[in-house]
Amino acid sequence: QLQLQESGPGLVKPSETLSLTCTVSGDSISGHYWNWFRQPPGKGLEWIGYMSDSGTTNYNPSLQSRVAISGDTSKNHVSLNLTSVTAADTAMYYCAKAEWATDWFDPWGQGTLVTVSS
């Protein structure tokens, strides 16, 4: 059974870089698209971007200048880096699998809360 687990620091200081990992178990990260999302407290979902099995990436234009998604097939995980964070980046961060570049998403990881604060 495919499972995704996000991990990383729960607290990041303003202007620093947010770094999260999505560890995939039950399947290889090869052959799929791995997406990141975020959800500020009490708000809706925002797609951040994806990495494909070939290493191709695509990002939400609203975050493109600050985001990078990469993968490590040896560890079977996908990473998210978001630079120059502010309080507006405080959110639950989720990873999820898709089969295509634009697609529906299933399954999702349980998410990890990141708070940006000094």
Added chain:
Amino acid sequence: EIVLTQSPGTLSLSPGERATLSCRASQSLSSRYLAWYLQKPGQAPRLLISGASSRATGIPDRFSVSGSGTDFTLTISRLEPEDFAVYYCQQYVRAPVTFGQGTKVEI
């Protein structure tokens, strides 16, 4: 980007009642490219329906979708206690994929 507007924001119903949730797109799209999710408090979103009306594994047939063009509807025929949650629509016809702001179905 395609903006999805969901209505109502909150739907107050009782178990056994029918729920009708709306999702309106800023551009016309095929129902093949619309998905629905539910999210319970403290949990990740869970896929309900994708494509024209393919229910995800374990999703009962009381959930159905309809619509075309810019107006789409998720219907829950008879609400069960576990159905009270927030529901999101999502389009994947065009990047960036986008979500509606959600409809909360509450008791």
